[in-house]
Amino acid sequence: MWTLSGFVDEISPDVETQCVVAGELGLRFVELRSAWGTNVLDLDDDRRAEVARLLRRHDLRVSSIGSPVGKVFVDEDLDAHLDRMRHAARVAQELGAPYVRVFSFFLRPGTDPATVRDVVLRRMAALAEVARAAGVVLVHENEKGIYGDVPRRCLDVVESVGSEHLALAWDSANFVQVGVRPFTDGYALLRPHLAYVQVKDADAATGAVVAAGRGDGEVVETVRALRDDGFDGFFSLEPHLGDAHSLGGFSGPELFTEAFDAFTDILTAEAVPFR
Numbered sequence: 001m002w003t004l005s006g007f008v009d010e011i012s013p014d015v016e017t018q019c020v021v022a023g024e025l026g027l028r029f030v031e032l033r034s035a036w037g038t039n040v041l042d043l044d045d046d047r048r049a050e051v052a053r054l055l056r057r058h059d060l061r062v063s064s065i066g067s068p069v070g071k072v073f074v075d076e077d078l079d080a081h082l083d084r085m086r087h088a089a090r091v092a093q094e095l096g097a098p099y100v101r102v103f104s105f106f107l108r109p110g111t112d113p114a115t116v117r118d119v120v121l122r123r124m125a126a127l128a129e130v131a132r133a134a135g136v137v138l139v140h141e142n143e144k145g146i147y148g149d150v151p152r153r154c155l156d157v158v159e160s161v162g163s164e165h166l167a168l169a170w171d172s173a174n175f176v177q178v179g180v181r182p183f184t185d186g187y188a189l190l191r192p193h194l195a196y197v198q199v200k201d202a203d204a205a206t207g208a209v210v211a212a213g214r215g216d217g218e219v220v221e222t223v224r225a226l227r228d229d230g231f232d233g234f235f236s237l238e239p240h241l242g243d244a245h246s247l248g249g250f251s252g253p254e255l256f257t258e259a260f261d262a263f264t265d266i267l268t269a270e271a272v273p274f275r
Contacts, residue, residue, distance in 0.1 A: 002267065002274040005029035005063035006237035006260070010251040013037045015051055019058035021253050025260050028275060030055070031236045032095065033066030041067055041088055052095060062097040063234045064139065064196065069127065070103035071143065074116050078123055085127050089134035099196055099234075101169060102127060102138045104148040104157050113147055120147040121160045128163040139169035139196040149178050151186035158193045167195035172217030173202035173209050173240070183218035187225055197226070197235045199263050209240040209249075211262035220266055227272050235274075237263065 008018035008030045015035045022030055032040045035051050043051065055062065067088040072081060085102075092100050104120055107113060124140075131138045140148055140157055148154040158168055168190055175182040201215035202208060212219045239259035240249035251259065267274050 001232065002272055003029060003063070003234050004237070004260075004264075004274055005031050005234050006256070007031045007033050007066055007249070008256075009034040010237075010239055010242075010249055011253050011256045015054050017253075019054050019060055021256065022060060023058050025257065026275075027060070029061050029063040029234065031064045031066045031101075031238075032062055032097070039068060040065060041084065041091060048091065048094065055095075062092075062095045063236060064099035064101055065092045065095070065097050066101050067091075068103070069100070070105050070124075070140075070146070072106065074105035074107060074111075074119055074123070074147065078126065081123075082126060082130065085130045086134075089130055089136055092136045093134060097136070099137050099139050100131065101141055101196075103141055103143050104146045104153075106145050107147060113153060116147065117156070121157065124157055124166065125161045125163070128161050128166040131165040132163060136165070137195065138166045140166065141169045141198065142171050142174050144174055144177050149174070150180055151175070151189050154186075155189055155193070168193045169196040169198055170194055170222070171198045171200065171238070172212075172219055172222065173200040173215070176202040176204050176216050177207050179204075181216070181218060183221040183225065187222060191225075191229065194231070195233060197222075197233065198238045199235050199259070200238045200240055211239065211241065211259045213262055213266050219263075220270070223266055223270050223272065227270060235263070 011018050011021045148157045172182040201210050201212045201217040204216035239251040241251040241255040243250045
């Protein structure tokens, strides 16, 4: 039974609206990235308590904290960022989220990834240690422009750190946008470390994000393989069908619903039970 979730800030900045639409779609989990136009890590105590209250009222739980940890340049101050990681772990504990999304640091333009590998791995190990102490699991997203943007470097990060508290999140659209055929080039390599799937697709020719199955992200092939492998985890809708901005992406209720329908149609066609 696959469990659906979603970056519900793509529905609306308003948390009440996020919860209402998520409930109408039958979601039982959400991924928290921002609320009322503010990143979840920057909400004050009262605002976080309000988020928790609204989630309880709508019978929703949190699959992951969609944090921006690791989404800074690799040469920026680490101590301040470790504080950010500690706060992200506390927020995950507070909201009952088993996962925290992270990234493996942006590279300055023109940087050879090999020249910063050791720095990246030390930093990722430090983040994983914070996660271990807090009892949460980090899921590394293959964002464009970071060290782990292609499959072999995603594998390098997770295998070199070697922590049970650092796993991989799979983002087909991001792979397409860096010239990777996700299933063909990455699935066999990364499947042993895959803990979380972010659902979006992209057109290889233009880089435009599209609904699942309508681009070059090999979503159907990936779904079939995960089904056959017995994968049983979260699939978090991150449509990006309307706009992209500093907090992530935006779709609005109608496009978010379109993205939900596109993905669940694939699951139904492939005889994958979901909730």
